[in-house]
Amino acid sequence: MSDGVVNQKRNLPLLATRERCAGKTFIVTGANVGLGFEAAKHLAVLGAARVVLGVRTPSKGEIAKADIDAAAGTAGSGVVSVWPLDLESFDSVRAFVRRADQELERIDAVVENAAVALAEREMAEGHVKPVTVNVLSTLLMAVLLVPVMRAKAEKVADGVAPRITLVTSRAGFDDDAHAGWEKVKEDPIKGMDAEDMVPVKTYPLSKVTETIAVRHLAREVLPVEKGGVIINLVCPGLCITQLGRNAPDAFAQRLRKMHDMYGRTAEDGSRTLLHGAMAGVESHGKLLHSCQDGEPDVPDWVNELGAQKNTWEVIARELEAVEPGCVSKML
Numbered sequence: 422m423s424d425g426v427v428n429q430k431r432n433l434p435l436l437a438t439r440e441r442c443a444g445k446t447f448i449v450t451g452a453n454v455g456l457g458f459e460a461a462k463h464l465a466v467l468g469a470a471r472v473v474l475g476v477r478t479p480s481k482g483e484i485a486k487a488d489i490d491a492a493a494g495t496a497g498s499g500v501v502s503v504w505p506l507d508l509e510s511f512d513s514v515r516a517f518v519r520r521a522d523q524e525l526e527r528i529d530a531v532v533e534n535a536a537v538a539l540a541e542r543e544m545a546e547g548h549v550k551p552v553t554v555n556v557l558s559t560l561l562m563a564v565l566l567v568p569v570m571r572a573k574a575e576k577v578a579d580g581v582a583p584r585i586t587l588v589t590s591r592a593g594f595d596d597d598a599h600a601g602w603e604k605v606k607e608d609p610i611k612g613m614d615a616e617d618m619v620p621v622k623t624y625p626l627s628k629v630t631e632t633i634a635v636r637h638l639a640r641e642v643l644p645v646e647k648g649g650v651i652i653n654l655v656c657p658g659l660c661i662t663q664l665g666r667n668a669p670d671a672f673a674q675r676l677r678k679m680h681d682m683y684g685r686t687a688e689d690g691s692r693t694l695l696h697g698a699m700a701g702v703e704s705h706g707k708l709l710h711s712c713q714d715g716e717p718d719v720p721d722w723v724n725e726l727g728a729q730k731n732t733w734e735v736i737a738r739e740l741e742a743v744e745p746g747c748v749s750k751m752l
């Protein structure tokens with residue numbers, strides 16, 4: 422077990438404030454439960470003008486919306502909306518971004534929080550689901566959103582760059598994930614899709630792949646002065662959520678014990694997502710955790726520039742095959 426988990430702080434600061442949220446529009450994916458739900462609830466309570474819950478099962482989203490409306494006093498106000506978003510489908514990602522472009526006047530921050538961890542090999546869009554959901558759809562959404570958010574920010578012209586916060590995990594930094602990474606790093610998508618890949622290993626690998634690619638995307642391809650959007654990565658730490666719902670029994674038991682000893686509540690963990698959504702230009706391309714700069718905890722192998730470039734290029738090729746021209750339109 423990593424020191425990061427054993428020593429992780431609890432009772433984190435709430436860096437989202439009424440002043441920072443009032444009048445603003447936020448999108449949170451995977452907002453029906455867990456960290457996404459708690460982050461969306463904070464945003465509504467703090468007076469956001471709009472909070473869009475991107476969820477794959479609208480009925481679950483409506484239950485979450487009712488809870489949020491009750492906490493924030495926003496029932497019937499149109500502040501909180503439930504929009505369908507299934508990251509197992511590239512069409513669903515496209516439709517979601519199109520709708521955001523058409524219906525939202527401004528987009529101040531998008532928290533790409535939705536993710537899946539599976540114990541069985543299951544496929545979507547020709548890839549194992551953690552690749553499709555946690556890497557390809559998550560990055561497709563970011564790439565499609567950048568020009569939309571930039572154009573809206575130019576119209577709003579309040580001088581504040583909007584943010585895309587990608588929720589990742591330091592589980593991808595542990596020794597086992599590192600050993601797995603060394604085997605797949607030439608083409609992590611092909612590597613994770615391989616039939617002999619142990620399915621439970623795909624979650625940490627998908628998260629480290631996302632982290633490594635986004636560091637190159639943000640720092641080298643799309644600096645804020647070019648992209649107009651702050652892109653950062655957040656690890657929420659070990660939090661008591663339903664993420665382990667598909668875990669094999671032995672792992673689920675171990676996870677429950679770790680939750681009891683070290684876990685942050687989902688509400689506490691959601692504060693790290695809000696930190697990402699509020700952080701300034703200094704957070705661009707960086708890992709944040711525990712509501713602070715997480716860069717000192719990024720291992721050297723994750724910082725290897727050649728691997729970052731290669732990983733982004735592998736993913737960019739996949740995204741271009743899905744949506745031709747999407748990468749150049751983002752630039």
Ligand SMILES: NC(=O)c1ccc[n+]([C@@H]2O[C@H](COP(=O)([O-])OP(=O)(O)OC[C@H]3O[C@@H](n4cnc5c(N)ncnc54)[C@H](OP(=O)(O)O)[C@@H]3O)[C@@H](O)[C@H]2O)c1
Pocket residue numbers: 450451452453454455456457475476477478481506507508509533534535536537554588589590591592656657658659660661662663664665
């Ligand atoms: N909990 C932790 O200890 C921990 C640690 C490090 C990182 N994280 C990261 O934190 C984020 C939030 O996880 P969580 O802990 O809050 O887990 P969670 O309770 O399982 O929530 C995950 C959310 O993602 C949604 N989702 C899954 N597959 C989806 C799909 N195909 N399309 C759209 N939405 C989908 C889920 O929807 P359904 O309810 O419909 O399945 C749910 O809303 C994830 O990115 C996770 O990797 C969590």
